[in-house]
Amino acid sequence: MKYTEEHEWLRVEGDLIVVGITEHASEQLGDIVFVDLPEADTEVAKDDEVAVIESVKAASDILAPLDGTVVEVNDVLADNPGLVNEDPLGDGWFFKMKVEDLSVLDDLMDEAAYKDFIG
Amino acid sequence: MTDLKRTPLYDLHLELGAKMVPFAGYEMPVQYPMGVMQEHLHTRAKAGLFDVSHMGQIILRAKSGATADAALALESLVPVDILGLKEGRQRYALFTNDEGGILDDLMVANRGDHLFLVVNAACKEADAAHLAAHLSGACEIDVITDRALLALQGPDAEAALAAHVPAVADMAFMDVIIAPSAFGELWISRSGYSGEDGYEISVANDQAVALTRALLADDRVAPIGLGARDSLRLEAGLCLYGSDLDTTTTPVEAALNWAMQKARRAGGDREGGFPGAARILGELAGGPTRLRIGLLPEGRAPMRAETPLFASETGGEPIGAVTSGAFGPSIGRPMSMGYIASEHSAAGTQIWGEVRGKRLPAVVTAMPFRPAGYKR
Known part of the structure; x- marks a missing residue:
């Protein structure tokens, strides 16, 4: 598992990267009531706003962690956004991306570095 | 901090x-x-x-000793029947300005030998100054700290x-x-x-x-x-001052007509005599150009404050905007409150709110979104 400073996690699954938000982020956001996901087959550049999470408190943007293509989104979140709170690292995943070269992940934080990052 | x-x-x-x-x-x-x-x-x-x-608590006591005099003095600042408020009862009220806008909303209680006011935290210093400026001839004003x-x-x-x-x-x-x-x-x-x-x-x-x-x-x-x-x-369909009410919204636009009793309206015993009376009584007679409404988005995306509202899915100028919007845990769906041009304000009217560049459907809805559980 790798982590961004935007509190996303990235997990390699075959030739794809699964993206979600961390437990820390889901706790900070509070109860999530709506997730606006991108369409599948959307090309994105790193830091593009690709999704929006609405919690009981506010809307937060989710930025693309890498350049690539969103190939699949977690449609279950449309009807059950609370999964992001219940299981942020599992069933609460957001989307799967295809990138040209998986080695771009090497620049991201590992779990120990992320734990230091959130203090 | x-x-x-x-x-x-x-x-x-x-x-x-x-x-x-x-x-x-x-x-x-x-x-x-x-x-x-x-x-x-x-x-x-x-x-x-x-x-x-954090809210403000204020006692108003008539210098004459007669609480009716404090009530009449307060009536010069609110479009509300205070004289008719019986001992042991409380009533919702609004401080208005000369343009008919709302300076604050508050509760006024008649406690026998004085009136007790509860005002919003963000307005309490201004409210105390407003009371002092206009009522200090007739009343002792005691800000409770x-x-x-x-x-x-x-x-x-x-x-x-x-x-x-x-x-x-x-x-x-x-x-x-x-x-x-x-x-x-x-x-x-x-x-x-x-x-x-x-x-x-x-x-x-x-x-x-x-x-x-x-x-x-x-x-x-x-x-x-x-x-x-x-x-x-x-x-519950209740307004938050600073979001749904402010100095640019009148009580009639805010659909708070129920808070302005007969005694203060045209033909009443104490008609007018509050700041902005000309505009407010005019709007009561002729209807306001915009109205506060409830709104239920059809999807799950909340329409939050400042979401512009449109009469059609494409084109056109905004017909209003959301002033409060959130997810309603008890109704299990998002809800909003806002102001809209009066001709679009009927319950059941289909409109669109623009969220992140997309126009999403919503329906004008009577409030409260959930029935109140008051003990009448």
Whole structure:
């Protein structure tokens, strides 16, 4: 598992990267009531706003962690956004991306570095 | 946050695990470990205890000694029948400005030999100055700084408070009493801002923690933060000053006609005589050009404050905007309140709100979004 400073996690699954938000982020956001996901087959550049999470408190943007293509989104979140709170690292995943070269992940934080990052 | 004020319950909030945020010049609890959604649902199912000590408490006493004179003096600042407010009763009121806009919304209680006002935290200094500027000839104005204010809201509020103050069980909605208790003299109204039955309780600062602990010792009562306070009041269709009401909105535009009794309207015993009367009475007669409405988005995306509203899915100029919007935990869907051109304000009208560049459908809806549980 790798982590961004935007509190996303990235997990390699075959030739794809699964993206979600961390437990820390889901706790900070509070109860999530709506997730606006991108369409599948959307090309994105790193830091593009690709999704929006609405919690009981506010809307937060989710930025693309890498350049690539969103190939699949977690449609279950449309009807059950609370999964992001219940299981942020599992069933609460957001989307799967295809990138040209998986080695771009090497620049991201590992779990120990992320734990230091959130203090 | 060094310049922020604290209520007498500040340390207790921290002990209870509250997340504190700046609000109206105070450090206030936005949520406790239960979280906003569960706090909201707990208040509707059992009882929630809110620290609202940041709000202003003011006593108005007529220099003549006759409370009717204080009532008549206050009527020069509000489009509300205060003279007709009976002893032991409370009423919602609005301070208006010369343009008919709203300076603040407040509660006014007749407590026999004086009037007791509860005003919004963000407006309390301005309100006190406004009262002093206009009423100091007729009234003594006493801004209370040695008392905290709690709100206990929800279907179990009566049982939880009656355990300490039995008399509260006999109160009706909007009754006020002054009651002795183990926590000193309590100033209690059967009211609140959650759409539930409940009470607001003014208690001496040095007894506030003891009273709060005693109420929280009841399993049915949980501490509730500002986050749930906001979603509760929005489900109840109640306005938040600064969001849904301000100096640019009139009481008629805000659909608060019910708060302006016959005595102050055209043909009434004390017609007009409040700031902005010409505009407000004109709008009561001819209708306002825009109106506050409720809105239910058809999808799950909340339409938050400042979301522009349109009459069609494409093109056209905005016909209004959202002033409050959130997810309603008890109704299980998003809800909004806003202002819209009067011709689009009928319940059932289909409109669109533009969220992140996309126009999403919504329906104009009568409020409250959830029926209130007041004890009439």
